[in-house]
Amino acid sequence: MRNAFSEALYEAALEDERVCIVVADISPAGSMADFQRDHSDRFLNVGVAEQSMIGICAGMALKGLRPFAYTIATFTLYRPFEMVRDDLCYQNLPVTVVGMGAGIVYSTLGGTHHTQEDIAVAGAIPNMQILTPCDPLETREMTRFCALENNGPLYLRLGKAGEPNLTENAVEGFEFGKVRTIRKGSDVCIMAHGAIMSMALEIADELEAGGASVSVVNVHTLKPIDREGIARNLKNHAKVVVIEEHAPIGGLATHAKSIAWDEQAKCDLKVFTLADEFIHCYGSHDELRAAHGLGKDRILGELRNR
Amino acid sequence: MTLKNSFDPDVAKDRCGAYRRRILEISQQVMALHMAGAYSCTELVDAVYNGFMRRDTDGHSPDTFLISKGHGCMIQYVILEDLGVLSREDLDRYCTVDGQLGCHPDYGVPGIEASTGSLGHGLSMAVGMAYAERIRKTDGQIFAVLSDGELQEGSTWEALMMASSFGLTNLVALIDNNDFQSLGRTSETHPSFYPLAEKFESFGWEVAETDGHDSGAIYEAVSGRTGEKPFALIGTTIKGKGVSYMENVPMWHYRSPNKEEYDQAMRELGGGK
Numbered sequence: 030m031r032n033a034f035s036e037a038l039y040e041a042a043l044e045d046e047r048v049c050i051v052v053a054d055i056s057p058a059g060s061m062a063d064f065q066r067d068h069s070d071r072f073l074n075v076g077v078a079e080q081s082m083i084g085i086c087a088g089m090a091l092k093g094l095r096p097f098a099y100t101i102a103t104f105t106l107y108r109p110f111e112m113v114r115d116d117l118c119y120q121n122l123p124v125t126v127v128g129m130g131a132g133i134v135y136s137t138l139g140g141t142h143h144t145q146e147d148i149a150v151a152g153a154i155p156n157m158q159i160l161t162p163c164d165p166l167e168t169r170e171m172t173r174f175c176a177l178e179n180n181g182p183l184y185l186r187l188g189k190a191g192e193p194n195l196t197e198n199a200v201e202g203f204e205f206g207k208v209r210t211i212r213k214g215s216d217v218c219i220m221a222h223g224a225i226m227s228m229a230l231e232i233a234d235e236l237e238a239g240g241a242s243v244s245v246v247n248v249h250t251l252k253p254i255d256r257e258g259i260a261r262n263l264k265n266h267a268k269v270v271v272i273e274e275h276a277p278i279g280g281l282a283t284h285a286k287s288i289a290w291d292e293q294a295k296c297d298l299k300v301f302t303l304a305d306e307f308i309h310c311y312g313s314h315d316e317l318r319a320a321h322g323l324g325k326d327r328i329l330g331e332l333r334n335r
Numbered sequence: 336m337t338l339k340n341s342f343d344p345d346v347a348k349d350r351c352g353a354y355r356r357r358i359l360e361i362s363q364q365v366m367a368l369h370m371a372g373a374y375s376c377t378e379l380v381d382a383v384y385n386g387f388m389r390r391d392t393d394g395h396s397p398d399t400f401l402i403s404k405g406h407g408c409m410i411q412y413v414i415l416e417d418l419g420v421l422s423r424e425d426l427d428r429y430c431t432v433d434g435q436l437g438c439h440p441d442y443g444v445p446g447i448e449a450s451t452g453s454l455g456h457g458l459s460m461a462v463g464m465a466y467a468e469r470i471r472k473t474d475g476q477i478f479a480v481l482s483d484g485e486l487q488e489g490s491t492w493e494a495l496m497m498a499s500s501f502g503l504t505n506l507v508a509l510i511d512n513n514d515f516q517s518l519g520r521t522s523e524t525h526p527s528f529y530p531l532a533e534k535f536e537s538f539g540w541e542v543a544e545t546d547g548h549d550s551g552a553i554y555e556a557v558s559g560r561t562g563e564k565p566f567a568l569i570g571t572t573i574k575g576k577g578v579s580y581m582e583n584v585p586m587w588h589y590r591s592p593n594k595e596e597y598d599q600a601m602r603e604l605g606g607g608k
Contacts, residue, residue, distance in 0.1 A: 049470070070470055073501075081459040081493035088463020091442070091449060092399075094470065096463075111453060112490070116460060120442045120450050 030224070031129065031190040032059035033165035034172050038097065039064045041176035042071060048176045049089060051075060053082045053100040055129065058190065083109040086124045087116035095123050095176060097185075101135070102128025102144040106151060106184060117182040118156040124182055125175040126151075131161075131186040132223065132274040133308060136317045140307045149279025151184040152252045159251035160205070161186040163226035164195040167249060170203045179205075186251075188224035195226050196247070206250045208258035214242035217332075218266035220259070222248045222281060225274040225318070228325050232272070235329055254284050256291075263294040270332060271300040274323060278305060301328050342386035344551030350385065350417075351377045351550065352605045355577050357413045357426075359600050362591040365430045369438060371575035371587035373409040375547070376402075376480055376511040379570050380410045382553045383478045383509065384418065394418065397475045399464055401449040403457020404482035404511060405439040411446075412436055420446035455488025457481060458508060462498045465506040465565075480509045484516040487528070492538070498565040499539025506565040507557060508540075511547060513574040515585060535567045547572035578603050 135142040162168040221229035282300035428434025439452030461479040468475035543556040547570020575581030
């Protein structure tokens, strides 16, 4: 995702000279070197100073530019939270706050580098919008949307580098604010977003091997949430499953339950999220997921037993 | 576009007296006003609007002012009223449900270029604005008034470091150095806060120190900057300046005067009552 972001931003900067990036001593790899070379005045490194990174982005946006703030998710959103809230959201400025390695991607770096509650934190702020691409293709489309179309503050929740493309053959394309059906089925609907989509698709494969017809729906826009799109899927499937690499508070799982209540949904709704706890263990990304509630085998086991 | 270079300190003195009286009038409408903090930066903000910012015949300026110490915005409001950007009605409706002006400036209100109120945000935004002017290849100058108290915010020092690292020669910070914050005199509670000028210089800024109530000295110091670095003017000021019972008395950070106090203040500010 990181490389797709860099490439797309480089291209967007060629198309629109208002596009800038402000980094805090962490730079995306790949094409960002080209960006730095070809648009040196629009690549700013503030050093390890995330509060001013956000404030500087606000000042640039107040003067008509379209900046991206970029560093590891916990430092781009949590450290300068009040700047995100006051400078970007209160003033409703077109700044994209890029959270790199969001969720528990940095699985060996410990709790200081995890953002398992970032959607709740960002989503609670008025005017804030949230996008979570599930693969490099979506990252590209969303980065272009942020750079060229969007007009307010937006938290772009990225994974890392090296994720596979999952949406090449998706049933629907990306549209901001709308759920995206990736695979169409009729019995079970799995709703997910972000990098854990690859696990959601594997689970869908296994359920289909067991005879079920499975939809996979990408809820890539967490704010504004597509209530209608979620309600439609709750209505059209007997069983709906949310798989989300986020705490159980304030993410897609919370939205899905709330919408299900409002809609008096009749389906069986099951949510799988990270636990509401800090993570003190280390290992691979999948091992941490498993240790905190998102093991593929556990999810499959629970789904088969219902 | 003509540069305003006819700043007259004597005229400024009368103007600042009138601004203070206008703030005093408004104080009778509301309980909380932050008037002492507005009085301490009256001359600094006046010099920016009426001395440094260029304006065309329609009142448009290529330059930008933001008040990082947002609680001092009453002085900004009365100046914007004087310049015709805000109406008398706007100020009469200060802090009322029908109005658009509150105790901290809000972006979107005419003449307000940034929302402030939480300390330590303004200088970063000013740095971003100054950098944007460079990208946009304009000659826009950015002026920001900061309190001494908000120099205790780490974010302010991040911005100070970046302003000079970026070489932002179009940025001027004016420090309202009134030596007061909520819990006492800064010089007593935080002696290591000083010296100030050397701290700015060590962060790559050009610095001058003046009496922050001497309009002529302020104008001369800022006008005389080399333009090779971002520039900071440290203005030594008195919180509540102009009204004897308010000067250096912490409760006037928030309080509004009663009728008797109002009459005395109006007399002291040359209002002739």
